Amino acid sequence: MPQDSYLIGLIGSGIGPSLSPALHEREADRQGLRYLYRLIDLDTLGAAPEAVGDLLRAARDLGFDGLNITHPCKQLVGEHLDALAPQAEALGAVNTVVFSDGRAIGHNTDVTGFAASFARGLPDAPLERVVQLGAGGAGAAVAHATLTLGAGHITVTDALPDRAADLAASLNRHFGAGRAAAATPDRLAELLAGADGIVHATPTGMAAHPGLPLPAGLLHPGLWVAEVVYRPLETELLRAARAVGCATLDGGGMAAFQAADAFRLFTGREPDAGRMLADIAPLGDVMSVRD
Numbered sequence: 001m002p003q004d005s006y007l008i009g010l011i012g013s014g015i016g017p018s019l020s021p022a023l024h025e026r027e028a029d030r031q032g033l034r035y036l037y038r039l040i041d042l043d044t045l046g047a048a049p050e051a052v053g054d055l056l057r058a059a060r061d062l063g064f065d066g067l068n069i070t071h072p073c074k075q076l077v078g079e080h081l082d083a084l085a086p087q088a089e090a091l092g093a094v095n096t097v098v099f100s101d102g103r104a105i106g107h108n109t110d111v112t113g114f115a116a117s118f119a120r121g122l123p124d125a126p127l128e129r130v131v132q133l134g135a136g137g138a139g140a141a142v143a144h145a146t147l148t149l150g151a152g153h154i155t156v157t158d159a160l161p162d163r164a165a166d167l168a169a170s171l172n173r174h175f176g177a178g179r180a181a182a183a184t185p186d187r188l189a190e191l192l193a194g195a196d197g198i199v200h201a202t203p204t205g206m207a208a209h210p211g212l213p214l215p216a217g218l219l220h221p222g223l224w225v226a227e228v229v230y231r232p233l234e235t236e237l238l239r240a241a242r243a244v245g246c247a248t249l250d251g252g253g254m255a256a257f258q259a260a261d262a263f264r265l266f267t268g269r270e271p272d273a274g275r276m277l278a279d280i281a282p283l284g285d286v287m288s289v290r291d
């Protein structure tokens with residue numbers, strides 16, 4: 001008989017407001033599955049990020065079918081796994097672990113989730129020259145996705161120049177020399193004048209980090225703007241970009257599609273990603289009231 005009940009967890013820090021439990025469980029309900037998605041919060045447990053290996057083994061022993069992994073464990077969990085899917089190996093980061101036949105396999109659905117969201121939301125966007133703000137965990141995933149989608153060249157900026165330089169070097173190793181470069185934020189005016197679009201992957205625009213990540217005057221109608229922040233969905237950057245006529249993409253698509261890709265890996269069943277995307281805005285509103 002095909003499996004119809006699942007126990008899934010999310011290991012990370014500060015994950016209380018995560019939309020993932022509701023996103024996964026709602027989709028499973030609609031498919032008639034029994035599916036529990038539990039938070040395994042390092043802060044609640046008083047556990048260090050390095051405890052991820054022990055938590056993973058405990059989850060497997062207790063019968064979990066799979067795990068999502070988030071900050072600050074995405075780069076730490078790999079050494080505890082039996083194998084990595086190519087995206088996770090290329091990025092050196094895992095956000096999804098599937099337990100199957102006694103093995104733990106790592107995947108990265110942040111990469112595939114952003115790629116799916118971009119392909120759906122900005123299907124005709126020119127990709128010759130892309131500027132990305134932010135070279136942290138999300139930045140590494142979306143830069144891989146953007147180059148995988150066929151971007152000609154990506155310039156990465158970050159308030160911490162070493163981070164941008166490290167990410168550009170790793171992108172060039174993986175995708176071939178000359179596909180990526182690092183630049184300091186003071187060069188944004190010159191870079192954006194000749195760019196096709198911006199990928200924004202810093203936390204600026206979240207409630208805790210309000211504001212714009214760049215001077216609004218640098219935006220022009222020849223740019224598309226893809227946002228990674230999804231709480232709130234409508235960031236100041238997206239508002240400013242729309243005001244000057246840019247095509248835009250909010251961060252909700254990445255959140256929904258990474259969850260849909262993980263759901264498929266956990267269950268082997270096809271999620272309705274469009275339905276999961278439609279859940280994002282109302283769930284975000286409910287969680288904002290609770291935050």
Ligand SMILES: NC(=O)C1=CN([C@@H]2O[C@H](COP(=O)(O)OP(=O)(O)OC[C@H]3O[C@@H](n4cnc5c(N)ncnc54)[C@H](O)[C@@H]3O)[C@@H](O)[C@H]2O)C=CC1
Binds near residue numbers: 137139157158230
């Ligand atoms: N839509 C989705 O599914 C997901 C969204 N996110 C969102 O992505 C955002 C970034 O998350 P992470 O990469 O994990 O954070 P992180 O802390 O790993 O990286 C953020 C980077 O942005 C840089 N930065 C901050 N402010 C800047 C500025 N004004 N200009 C240039 N660089 C700046 C920092 O130096 C840092 O390197 C968060 O808002 C998070 O919620 C993260 C994962 C998935």
Ligand SMILES: O=C1C[C@@](O)(C(=O)O)C[C@@H](O)[C@@H]1O
Binds near residue numbers: 010020069262
């Ligand atoms: O980083 C994120 C966000 C997340 O942790 C969440 O809370 O929804 C779920 C993870 O799968 C994803 O990689």
